[in-house]
Amino acid sequence: MTALRKHNQTEVAIWLLECGFKPMIVSNQTGISTQRAREFHREIYGIGSKSGQIKSPDGAIRTATAYMSASYCMSLYAAMTPEYKSWIDMGTLVRAIQLHQKLGLPKNCQLSCNEFYNIALSLRSGCATLEPCSKCSAKHLSVRRMHFAPYCPYCAAVGGP
Numbered sequence: 001m002t003a004l005r006k007h008n009q010t011e012v013a014i015w016l017l018e019c020g021f022k023p024m025i026v027s028n029q030t031g032i033s034t035q036r037a038r039e040f041h042r043e044i045y046g047i048g049s050k051s052g053q054i055k056s057p058d059g060a061i062r063t064a065t066a067y068m069s070a071s072y073c074m075s076l077y078a079a080m081t082p083e084y085k086s087w088i089d090m091g092t093l094v095r096a097i098q099l100h101q102k103l104g105l106p107k108n109c110q111l112s113c114n115e116f117y118n119i120a121l122s123l124r125s126g127c128a129t130l131e132p133c134s135k136c137s138a139k140h141l142s143v144r145r146m147h148f149a150p151y152c153p154y155c156a157a158v159g160g161p
């Protein structure tokens, strides 16, 4: 690896950690070792990364608000990343998360960036899909083993013809 490439890799890793991604994800996405990602995390936040599993998409989407939030964020992501079924575009994922946060949903209704990452993985693997609503045509998430049947969260929230 060239020195420049290594420098860029480190820069992206630090940026992703600052966005809130776990060291394991940062390691997967940038190629730096998990140990190095953990060291960076400790330097940035002054503490080690919390261990523990990230909620699976079906575990993260348990309320109507979380469902709307996830559908909206991932629709933005998919619209900006036409190849979302082939690979994860971290830059665009962060952008979609930031745009979606401008919705102003209460913090406790928002999913974490790590949970969004898991949903992006599910979209890539086909365990989650974006389905167009037959009424409004906007796309909403359908997640395998989701705790309720998929529906259009936008039509449910604002009604319509």
Ligand SMILES: [Zn+2]
Pocket (backbone or CB within 6 Å): 133, 134, 135, 136, 137, 138, 152, 153, 154, 155, 156
């Ligand atoms: Zn709809």
